[in-house]
Amino acid sequence: MTTLYRCRTALSEVRDHFDARVPARAAWSAEVWPERTGLVVYRKNRERFAEPMRWGIPRTILDGVRNRRAVSTAMWFNRRKVEETARFQNPWRCLIVMDSFAYPAGQSGARKRMWFGVEDRPIFAWAGVWAEVDDEKRFCGLLAEANDVVQGRSMPVILDRDDYNLWLGGRFDRASPLANRPYSETRMYEETLGEPWKGSGSEGP
Numbered sequence: 001m002t003t004l005y006r007c008r009t010a011l012s013e014v015r016d017h018f019d020a021r022v023p024a025r026a027a028w029s030a031e032v033w034p035e036r037t038g039l040v041v042y043r044k045n046r047e048r049f050a051e052p053m054r055w056g057i058p059r060t061i062l063d064g065v066r067n068r069r070a071v072s073t074a075m076w077f078n079r080r081k082v083e084e085t086a087r088f089q090n091p092w093r094c095l096i097v098m099d100s101f102a103y104p105a106g107q108s109g110a111r112k113r114m115w116f117g118v119e120d121r122p123i124f125a126w127a128g129v130w131a132e133v134d135d136e137k138r139f140c141g142l143l144a145e146a147n148d149v150v151q152g153r154s155m156p157v158i159l160d161r162d163d164y165n166l167w168l169g170g171r172f173d174r175a176s177p178l179a180n181r182p183y184s185e186t187r188m189y190e191e192t193l194g195e196p197w198k199g200s201g202s203e204g205p
Helices: 013-019 082-088 163-170 172-180
Strands: 037-046 047-055 075-077 093-098 102-105 111-119 123-133 136-145 154-156 190-196
Touching: 013 037, 013 047, 013 093, 037 123, 037 136, 037 163, 047 163, 075 154, 082 123, 082 172, 093 163, 123 163, 136 172, 163 172
Parallel strands: 047 136, 075 136
Antiparallel strands: 037 047, 037 093, 093 123, 102 111, 111 190, 123 136, 136 154
């Protein structure tokens, strides 16, 4: 499951890529671990807005289950129960802004970050849902079966720009097939930069 991604971008780039209204100033994490702040695009009154949100939605909001894992940062759409689909109606769907995501590679105790991204796209969208929790907005991403580049793991549901309107504003029956779709491996890359999985000062697991 994805627990680390990067969002190294500028508000102007997000505005142009997602055709979204952005705040004059905003703060988010360039490396996003659970409970850190990422950039998220959502739809309201037929317009797109981009703003920082915290990664992870309490399980009690997503599915009403209380367990030792307090929040969900990613989930499988096709494992949701019928009564849980209200969270996937279009007011609550979102686009999570990222430039790459990572999985650990190597032996325990010496794991490195293996990064994955989309060729020729400095930023792209991970399909997700968002929720208002107390006084803040939070988000959670959706998972698909991994392609041959990511190799046997689950992976984020990556959307193309042509999918954005359907995911954010389309009817549930038309948008839901996007939530289960692995991304084409022919358009992805992987790289290892020798970074330890848990770097100095990181808040990751």
